[in-house]
Amino acid sequence: MTGAPLVAVTGATGFLGGHLVQALADAGARVRILARRPPAAGASRDVEVIPGDLADDGALRRLVRNAHVLIHAAGLIKARDRETFLRVNRDGAALVGRILRETAPGARLVAVSSLAAREPELSPYAASKRAGEDALRLAHADAPRALTILRPPMIYGPGDRETLAIFQAARWPWAVLVGTGRIAAIHVADAAAAIAAVAIGPNADQAAGRTWALADDTPGGYPMAEVMRQAAHAMGRPSPPRLIAIPGPMLLAAGRLSSRWGALRGTAPIFTEGKAREILHPDWTVPPHELLPSALHTARIGLAEGFRDTVAWYRAAGWLK
16 A cells, blocks of 8 residues: 555545545545544544644645645535635635645645536625635646646535435425526536546546536536436335426525524524525536546436435435435
């Protein structure tokens, strides 16, 4: 194992991060992670853990020292306000980029952003993800090919709590339909495999210095009605629920109300006015020129298979009946 590449990872204890660490280990990498808390039970015992977070200068230096590649996958998907999003998703990325260039200038950086960064005007989250990308590009102005940015779409799969609501809604005869556009998606196993390929794959140089998007075998995306149909099928329902369309102004109003309720309770809701604007955006598809080269990675899991796998995991874990 001494000749194996050392891959440093932020965000390793999250939903995607857990799958990513496993994919890296399976590919023969040595893995070192930054973690505010110990990894979940069942995680690889070969992983080296550096206690700390994105604001901890010393921990970041220990994380990246002698690393061949850093995968920056940490970030917030919900926050109480714009400033909190920016503090983590922009300022955390800026510090990660600076520390890497100072401590391991020969290392490459693979940054996991979001397809939302394509439309930064829609929400504080989207704006913070684009700002994080820009901060990393600035930090790598002297070595642009050392930076690769990946923008995944909706990621789902075993362990994901955010898309669980889709399957919960698909259990009933009636369900709310939000958004009329098309949305790309990717199973978490494919997302992790793609990131690992960009980090340490034999054709990783093909991705160097560019921004790419991820998607499954249908990068043109799915209408939300099809997502609900596939979710119902995965749940074993004989027919999909009848869908009740929610008008855009009503969805935005609900987002504002959710934000205010969260502020009163001191919590950070995932559904906000900004999230409503993201949902109402008509085009979350991935054009061919944004996809990773097929020689580097090709998605293996389509939506139907991926949803079946996800429902099976949810049921085994007791999250769904």
